[in-house]
Amino acid sequence: MTAAVSQHDSKAPAAAAGNRENDTAAPLMEIRNLYKRFSLSGDFLEQLKFRGGKLVREQEHVHAINGIDIDIRRGEALCVVGESGCGKSTVARTVMGLLSPSKGEIHYDGQRIDHLSAKELLPYRRRMQMIFQNPYASLNPRMTIQQTLEEPIRLHHPDWSKERVRDQVRDVMDSVGIDPDWGSRFGHEFSGGQRQRIAIARALAVDPEFIVADEPISALDVSIQAQVLNLMMEAQQQRNLTYLFITHDLAVVEHFGTRVAVMYLGMVCEIAPTGTLFAKPRHPYTQALLSAIPRLEDDRPQHIRLQGEVPTPVNLPTGCVFHGRCPHANERCRQEVPALIDVEDGARVACHGVEEGRL
Amino acid sequence: MALLEVNNLDVRFALRGGDVRALRDVCFTLDRGERLGIVGESGAGKSVAAFSLLNLIAKPGYIAGGSITFDGEELSGMKDRGLRRIRGNRISMIFQDPMMTLNPVLSIGEQMVECLKAHRRISTREARAISLHKLNQVQIPSPETRLDQYPHELSGGMRQRVIIAIALLLDPDIIVADEPTTALDVTIQAEIMDLLLDLCEKHNVGLVLITHDLGVVSQVTQRMLVMYAGRVIEQGPTREIINDPQHPYTQGLINALPQMATPGSRLNQIPGSMPSLSNLPSGCAFHPRCSFVNDASGQPRKACLDKVPGFVDSGNCRVACHMVAELVNQQQRDSREETL
Numbered sequence: 206m207t208a209a210v211s212q213h214d215s216k217a218p219a220a221a222a223g224n225r226e227n228d229t230a231a232p233l234m235e236i237r238n239l240y241k242r243f244s245l246s247g248d249f250l251e252q253l254k255f256r257g258g259k260l261v262r263e264q265e266h267v268h269a270i271n272g273i274d275i276d277i278r279r280g281e282a283l284c285v286v287g288e289s290g291c292g293k294s295t296v297a298r299t300v301m302g303l304l305s306p307s308k309g310e311i312h313y314d315g316q317r318i319d320h321l322s323a324k325e326l327l328p329y330r331r332r333m334q335m336i337f338q339n340p341y342a343s344l345n346p347r348m349t350i351q352q353t354l355e356e357p358i359r360l361h362h363p364d365w366s367k368e369r370v371r372d373q374v375r376d377v378m379d380s381v382g383i384d385p386d387w388g389s390r391f392g393h394e395f396s397g398g399q400r401q402r403i404a405i406a407r408a409l410a411v412d413p414e415f416i417v418a419d420e421p422i423s424a425l426d427v428s429i430q431a432q433v434l435n436l437m438m439e440a441q442q443q444r445n446l447t448y449l450f451i452t453h454d455l456a457v458v459e460h461f462g463t464r465v466a467v468m469y470l471g472m473v474c475e476i477a478p479t480g481t482l483f484a485k486p487r488h489p490y491t492q493a494l495l496s497a498i499p500r501l502e503d504d505r506p507q508h509i510r511l512q513g514e515v516p517t518p519v520n521l522p523t524g525c526v527f528h529g530r531c532p533h534a535n536e537r538c539r540q541e542v543p544a545l546i547d548v549e550d551g552a553r554v555a556c557h558g559v560e561e562g563r564l
Numbered sequence: 565m566a567l568l569e570v571n572n573l574d575v576r577f578a579l580r581g582g583d584v585r586a587l588r589d590v591c592f593t594l595d596r597g598e599r600l601g602i603v604g605e606s607g608a609g610k611s612v613a614a615f616s617l618l619n620l621i622a623k624p625g626y627i628a629g630g631s632i633t634f635d636g637e638e639l640s641g642m643k644d645r646g647l648r649r650i651r652g653n654r655i656s657m658i659f660q661d662p663m664m665t666l667n668p669v670l671s672i673g674e675q676m677v678e679c680l681k682a683h684r685r686i687s688t689r690e691a692r693a694i695s696l697h698k699l700n701q702v703q704i705p706s707p708e709t710r711l712d713q714y715p716h717e718l719s720g721g722m723r724q725r726v727i728i729a730i731a732l733l734l735d736p737d738i739i740v741a742d743e744p745t746t747a748l749d750v751t752i753q754a755e756i757m758d759l760l761l762d763l764c765e766k767h768n769v770g771l772v773l774i775t776h777d778l779g780v781v782s783q784v785t786q787r788m789l790v791m792y793a794g795r796v797i798e799q800g801p802t803r804e805i806i807n808d809p810q811h812p813y814t815q816g817l818i819n820a821l822p823q824m825a826t827p828g829s830r831l832n833q834i835p836g837s838m839p840s841l842s843n844l845p846s847g848c849a850f851h852p853r854c855s856f857v858n859d860a861s862g863q864p865r866k867a868c869l870d871k872v873p874g875f876v877d878s879g880n881c882r883v884a885c886h887m888v889a890e891l892v893n894q895q896q897r898d899s900r901e902e903t904l
Contacts, residue, residue: 288749396837426605427776431820431833438830453750456779460822460831479827497754499779500823501806508754513705514719 231315232276233415233447234300239273239309241295242266245519268518269295271471271526272309274545277415282441282448284462284479286455286494290515292471293451297419300449301335302326313415331361334408338420340400344392350403351388354378354410361411373410380443381406381436398429402436409440417449422457434461455498459483467491470518470526473545477552487554489531489564525557533558565636566593567770568617568655568738573630573640575609575616578623584842586612586625587794596737597768599761601781601802603817604791607838610774613791614740616640617772618651635737653683656731658760660743662723666715672699672726673711676733683734698729702759721752728760738770745780757784778818782806790814793849794841800881810883812856848873848886856887 245265246252252262269292277283285293298304300311302318311319318329334357337343344353354374358365365373375385381402392400401421408416418437422430434457440446452458458465459479466476467488475488486492493509511530516522525543528534535557543555558564575587587609594600602610615621617632619639632639634650659665667675676695677688686694692711699707702725715723724744731739744760745753761784764771773785781788781802788805790798790813798811809815816834818824825831836853839845851857851868859865867873867886875882876889883889 288751398837426838427778427817428605428820428834429837431822431831432835434822435831435833438828455750456822460825460827493751497750499754499757499777499783501779501782501818501821508758510755510758511751514721514752 230279233279233314234275234277234449235310235312236273236275236277236296236300237310237312239270239296239299239311240268240307241270241292241299241304242268242307265519268521269471270299270306271521273468273471273473275466275473275476277447277449278463279447280441280445281463282450282461284450284452284458284465285468286452286458286465287468288453288494288515290470290518291468292518293453293468294419295471296468297335297417297449297451301333301417302330303335327361331411332413333415333417334411334413336401336404336408336416336418336421339424340397340404341424343404344400346392349389349391350378350383350395353392353403354388354407357407357411377406377410380409380440396429397425398432401425401429401433405433405436405440409444412444414445415447415449417451419451420453421450423452423454430457437461455495467494470515470521472526473555474527475552475554475556476545477554478550481550481552485550485552487548487552487559487564488527488556489533489558490527525555533564565633566595567635568594569631569633570617571631571633573613573616573632574628575612575621575625576628577625579842581842583628585628585794586841587616590630590789590791590796592789592796592799594738594770594772596770597764598787599764599771599773599785601785601788602772602774602791603776603778603781603788605776605838607793607841608791609794609841610791611742612794614657614742614772614774617740618655618657619647620651620657649683652679652736653734654736655738655740656734656736658724658727658731658739658741658744661747662720662727663715663747665727666723668715671712671714672718676711676730679730679733694733695729698732699726701732701763702726702729704729720748721756724748724752724756725759728756728763732763732767732769735767736769738772739764740772740774742774743776744773746775746777753780760784778806778821779823790817793839793844795849795884797850797884798881800879804880810878810881810888811850811885812854812887813850816853816855847871848884859890 243266245267246263252264254261254263285296287293295304299306306319310317313329318326351374354377355370358370358373378385383399383402383406395403422433425433441448450461462479464476464478465482466473467490469490475491482491483495486495493511496509513530516529522529524540525538528538531538537557543557545553545555546560547553548559556564570590570592573587573590576583576585590613592600602613604610612621616627627640630640673692673695677691680686680691680694695711696707699710704710704722704725718726745756748756757780775781785802787800788802789796790811792813798805798814805814809818819832820834822831834853839849845852847869857864857868865886873884873886873889875884876892878888878892
C-alpha cells in the first residue's frame with residue numbers, strides 16, 4: 206500500500222507537467238472488456254413460465270455496458286459523454302465497485318480490483334472517491350457538515366487523533382471555499398452550489414488520487430457551474446488528481462476534459478484527445494452529437510438530424526449499435542460489430558465506415 | 565398595439581413571515597409570430613412570469629398589481645370562466661417535464677379529444693381527425709397507432725412531441741414554453757427545438773420561451789429578457805444582448821459559459837449565489853456579487869447600495885443598472901457638448 210503510494214508520488218511530476226501524450230506510463234485505471242447487465246425478470250420463481258405444456262425458464266436483461274475497454278491515465282480528466290441510457294453512469298458505478306461487472310476486469314494501479322471483497326477493497330476506496338449528481342440527495346440530512354466530512358476520515362484512518370481529524374476537516378473545507386466555522390450546520394442550510402462543494406470536500410477529505418464525478422454540475426445553475434468546475438480544476442492541479450468525469454454536457458467536456466470517450470448504447474464509439482475530437486469528430490454519432498450543441502454564435506445552424514430514437518438496451522441491435530440511426534450504414538454495419546481501431550492523432554473509433562475509408 | 569402586453573406585473577406569495585415578492589415591475593410585449601426568450605437562474609422568477617400570464621399561480625401566490633393585456637382584454641383580474649376561453653385555446657403552455665404533464669391513465673387520443681371538446685362543439689370523430697392531423701404535423705411516426713397508446717409507451721422525445729401537438733391543437737396565438745427541452749438529451753433537444761421553431765413560423769404563433777440555456781435562447785428567439793431575483797434586469801434584441809451584454813450580471817452569465825473560455829483555463833465565475841427573495845439585499849439586488857459596484861474612486865456607488873435601479877435605454881436594449889445609467893448619461897452629456 207505504502208509502496209504503491211510512493212510509486213505514485215514518483216510519477217507525479219511527469220503528470221503535473223501536463224504531458225498529455227504520455228502513452229508509455231502505465232494507466233492508473235484499466236477497464237478491460239467490461240460487461241454489465243441487469244436482470245428484468247425478478248427472482249427464480251418469477252422466471253419460470255409455461256410454454257407449450259413445458260416449464261421453461263425465461264430471463265430478460267438490460268444490457269447496460271457491452272464490452273468496453275478504457276484506460277485512464279494518471280493526471281488526466283477522462284470525460285465520458287453520451288445520452289441518457291447509454292451506460293455512462295453504470296461505468297462510473299462499476300469502476301467504483303458499487304456494482305460488480307457481469308464480465309470483464311477492472312485494474313487499478315496494476316491490481317485487479319473487481320473481484321475483491323469489501324474488506325480487501327477498503328484501501329482502494331481511500332484512493333478513489335466519488336462525487337454524485339444531486340447534492341440535495343447525496344448529503345445525509347441528519348448529519349452536520351462536520352460529521353459528514355469526518356466520517357470518511359475516521360473510516361479510513363481509525364488511528365488518527367481527534368485533533369488531527371478536525372484539522373483535516375478544516376483544511377479540506379477551506380480548500381473548497383466553505384467557511385470551516387459552518388461545520389455545525391446541516392446540509393439543508395446550504396445552497397445547491399455550496400452543497401456540491403461539501404460533496405467535493407467529502408471526496409477530498411481522505412486525499413484520494415482518483416475521483417469519479419457523475420454529472421457533478423448538471424443540477425446547478427450556470428453561474429454556479431462555473432464555480433464548481435473551477436474548484437474541480439484547482440483541486441486537480443493542487444492534488445494531482447485523476448478524474449473520470451461523466452457528463453452529457455459537451456461544452457463542459459471541451460473545457461474540462463483531457464480525453465473524451467463517447468458512448469452509445471453501452472459501447473464506446475469514439476475515444477480521443479479533447480482537441481482532436483472537437484476539431485475532427487470521426488464517428489457519425491459524435492458528429493451528430495457535436496452539431497446539436499446550442500452555441501451562442503450562430504443563429505440557426507444546420508443540425509445533423511438523426512433518424513429515430515435510441516433503441517432499447519433490452520434487445521440490442523445486431524452489428525453496430527448505431528446502425529439504425531446512422532445515415533451511412535450499410536450491410537456490414539447491420540451484421541458485424543465494429544471494434545475500436547486506431548486512427549491518427551491518438552483517436553480510436555469504432556466504425557466500419559471510418560475503417561473502410563468511406564467516411 | 566401588441567398582441568400581449570405585460571405592464572408592471574407584480575406577483576407576491578403570502579407567506580407566514582409576510583409577502584415575498586416573486587416578480588416586480590415586469591414589462592414586456594409580444595407580437596403575433598414573435599419569439600421572446602426569458603432567461604435566468606433558478607429562483608429568478610421566470611416560471612412565475614410565465615404562469616402568471618394565464619393566472620396559473622397557485623395559492624398563496626397572487627397577482628398584486630400590474631396588467632396583462634391580451635388582444636385588448638385584461639387577464640390579470642379575470643374570473644376563471646373567462647380565462648378558460650383563453651387558456652389552452654388562444655394561449656397554450658408546454659411544461660418542462662414530459663413525464664409529468666401527460667395523464668398516465670388516458671390514451672394520447674383521449675387526452676387530445678378531451679382538450680378539443682372542452683373548447684369546441686365537435687364530434688369525437690372530428691376531434692380524432694384533428695388530433696391525427698396535429699400528430700402528423702409534429703412528425704410522429706405512425707400517428708394512428710399513437711392515438712391509442714398510453715404515455716408510458718412513448719419515449720421522452722415522443723412525449724414532448726405529443727405535448728407540442730396538444731399545445732397546437734386549437735391553433736393558439738401564443739405558446740408559452742417553460743423549459744421545454746431541459747429534461748431531454750442534446751440530440752433530441754435539437755430536434756424538438758427545430759420542430760417548435762418551424763411550427764411557430766409556419767402558423768405565425770408567438771412563442772414565449774423560458775429557459776436557463778443561453779445557447780437555446782440565442783438560436784431560437786428574437787428578443788430576450790434577463791431576470792434576476794424577480795426583476796427584469798436587461799431586455800432587448802437577443803443578438804445584441806448576446807453579442808454585447810450591458811448589465812454586469814448578463815456579462816457574468818455569458819462569460820461563465822465554458823464555450824467562452826479557452827479549454828483548460830479558469831472559467832470567469834460570478835462570486836456568490838442568487839439571494840433568497842425573502843431576504844433581498846438593499847438597492848440593486850445584484851450589488852453584493854457585482855464586480856462593477858465600485859465607481860472610479862474605488863468606493864462602492866451609493867446608488868447601488870441604496871436605490872433600486874430603474875431602466876435606462878442603451879441602444880436598442882433596456883438595462884436596469886446604475887453603472888450603465890452613468891455611462892449613458894455621460895455619453896449624452898458628451899454628445900450634447902459636441903453639438904453645442
